[in-house]
Each structure stands twice: as structure tokens, then as C-alpha cells.
Amino acid sequence: DTAVSQTPKYLVTQMGNDKSIKCEQNLGHDTMYWYKQDSKKFLKIMFSYNNKELIINETVPNRFSPKSPDKAHLNLHINSLELGDSAVYFCASSHMRGGEQFFGPGTRLTVL
């Protein structure tokens, strides 16, 4: 039973396109996150949502827009993709009180 799932696992697209990555968690967690792992292997937080409300929005271009239709889903939409957006994107969830996060398997985005 998958706790945090992401689709797609791989995404290859051209510069300038718009794409979405979906994330779902079945753990009943309050808080969901998007992370970007770049070529230097830094895992940097992009967004955090708590009960469908945006809590943390790091310095991310506004081409990136998270959408949380309900507590169990946090999707990431990216407009006008650029070469520098190529990375692995991880979704995660946790209880609001903190503690361990549960990560999805990642989506490897390649922008050509």
C-alpha cells in the first residue's frame, strides 16, 4: 500500500511547455511538501501546505504553482519550463506537529 505516490515518475519535455506533477498521500497527514533535488543533490523545500493552505513558499519562480484540491493531494504545475528546471522533484507529507516526513518516489523532470 503506497503511502505517498507521485505521477509521473519520469517526465521529458521541451522548453517552454507547461507540465504538472501529481502527488497523493494516504497517511492522513495534515501537511504536504514539494522538494527539488538539483544536480548538486541539494534537497530544497519549495512549498509546504497545511490542510490545503499554503504555509511555506520559498524563493521559487512564480512559474511554479502548487495546487491542493484536498488534504490528501498536492499537485505541482510548472509553466514555461526552462532548462534549469531539470531536477528530481519529491513530494512529502507529515503531521503538522513535525516528526518524520514520508517521501514519494520522486519525479525526474528533464527539460530539453
Add this chain to the structure above:
Amino acid sequence: DQQVKQNSPSLSVQEGRISILNCDYTNSMFDYFLWYKKYPAEGPTFLISISSIKDKNEDGRFTVFLNKSAKHLSLHIVPSQPGDSAVYFCAATTLDSGTYKYIFGTGTRLKVLA
């Protein structure tokens, strides 16, 4: 400004020996520290954590030590097994806007040699 640092990008250890992975941090407001393990093509998985009010936490072969005065934590794996070969991330949390913000180190690749 990297608030959580793992200065050793890689570490090789013989099977059966102790693996020690280190992590340094700069923010004294961090209240919780975690270690994650990551295999290729998978997301990080939680391994063990420690509250800032403790100095040691043990779970089976894994022990985390926290030295607050030195702003240093370490993960000890004894005995090391080939299946422990993975990238290990340390992370620290702080309360931000009513929710917990996690800051990760850059990871240490552990290779356990059979």
C-alpha cells in the same frame, strides 16, 4: 547559506565495522533532527530522529548522538551491512509560520564493502 552541512560526500566501510556519518548545523533554534536513507531512484526514507533536548537515541543498529554545544550530530551504524549502502541525509526542523520546516544536508554516500 547552508544551515545543515554534511562535509563528507562519501564514506566506505568494511562490512561488520562501525559507520559514522556526521552532520553540523548553524541554527541553535532547530528543535528536532532526523536522518534519512535514500536508495537510487527512490525517495528518502526516515531512519531515526532525536529531539534537541536529548543527546542520544538508539534504534537497533542505529544510534544518533547530538552535541548541542558543538552543533553537531552523528549517526552510528553498528554493525554495518552491505544493505546499508545508500545516501544518508541529515535534516533539522524549526517551527516556521505555524508549521515545521525541514532543512536538509547535502547527503553522504555510504558504501559498505562485503
